[in-house]
Amino acid sequence: MNVCMAPCPVVFDLDGTLIDSAPDIHACVNAVLREFHVPPLTLDQVRSFIGGGVELLWKKIVAATHTDPGKQQDMLAAFMARYHTATSLTRLFPNVEETLGILADRGHPLGICTNKPLRPTEAILDHFGIRALFGHIIGGDSLAEKKPDPAPLRAALAGLGAHPEAPQAVFVGDSEFDAACAAAVPVPFVIYSHGYRQTPIDQLPHLAAFDDFTALLGLIETASVSA
Numbered sequence: 001m002n003v004c005m006a007p008c009p010v011v012f013d014l015d016g017t018l019i020d021s022a023p024d025i026h027a028c029v030n031a032v033l034r035e036f037h038v039p040p041l042t043l044d045q046v047r048s049f050i051g052g053g054v055e056l057l058w059k060k061i062v063a064a065t066h067t068d069p070g071k072q073q074d075m076l077a078a079f080m081a082r083y084h085t086a087t088s089l090t091r092l093f094p095n096v097e098e099t100l101g102i103l104a105d106r107g108h109p110l111g112i113c114t115n116k117p118l119r120p121t122e123a124i125l126d127h128f129g130i131r132a133l134f135g136h137i138i139g140g141d142s143l144a145e146k147k148p149d150p151a152p153l154r155a156a157l158a159g160l161g162a163h164p165e166a167p168q169a170v171f172v173g174d175s176e177f178d179a180a181c182a183a184a185v186p187v188p189f190v191i192y193s194h195g196y197r198q199t200p201i202d203q204l205p206h207l208a209a210f211d212d213f214t215a216l217l218g219l220i221e222t223a224s225v226s227a
């Protein structure tokens with residue numbers, strides 16, 4: 001079965017898929033831990049906590065640092081004040097900008113479905129000058145539900161004009177949250193192998209995997225993406 005006969009909507013996860021944002025998130029986390037007199041975490045620790053949104057991030061940080069859970073909300077608020085403008089350590093993964101440009105030129109409606117809150121999402125897309133490429137952006141606080149719930153991805157697909165019952169579309173992500181969300185919609189899931197997941201790729205439901213964004217073009221365009 002070909003996934004895309006015409007230029008189909010392609011929705012992207014953000015952290016660990018389009019951007020390597022762990023260094024900025026790590027810096028913001030450690031600045032807050034310092035404020036609260038808690039020892040810092042390593043980049044690998046913080047990276048392993050990314051994926052489920054900021055509330056889950058801080059739940060995991062509080063558990064890992066044995067901090068009083070009563071401080072979690074204050075720490076989260078202090079984090080958000082920094083996170084909204086944290087862009088300097090974040091990089092696009094290689095060939096992302098070129099690939100997005102080619103997909104847009106070929107007529108694919110492009111969207112974002114991320115668990116990152118909307119304000120830092122828009123800040124980072126503006127920072128890289130790529131926000132205008134996306135016709136619909138769903139952030140972690142756009143709806144009451146977050147990935148792996150299917151609602152945010154359904155909303156992103158609907159915003160791009162995909163059929164609500166049988167979306168002819170592709171979701172591109174990196175994590176357990178993305179794989180489960182795509183399976184719940186359901187929509188074909190293509191996984192970026194350099195992301196932030198903890199589970200081996202072969203244990204996650206996916207249609208195809210790629211390790212360079214130039215290869216994603218082939219997967220989408222030639223229907224080597226097949227169910």
Ligand SMILES: O=C(O)COP(=O)(O)O
Pocket residue numbers: 013014015016049050051052053054057113114115116117140147175
């Ligand atoms: O902010 C997070 O925890 C994850 O964001 P993502 O959905 O773009 O991977």
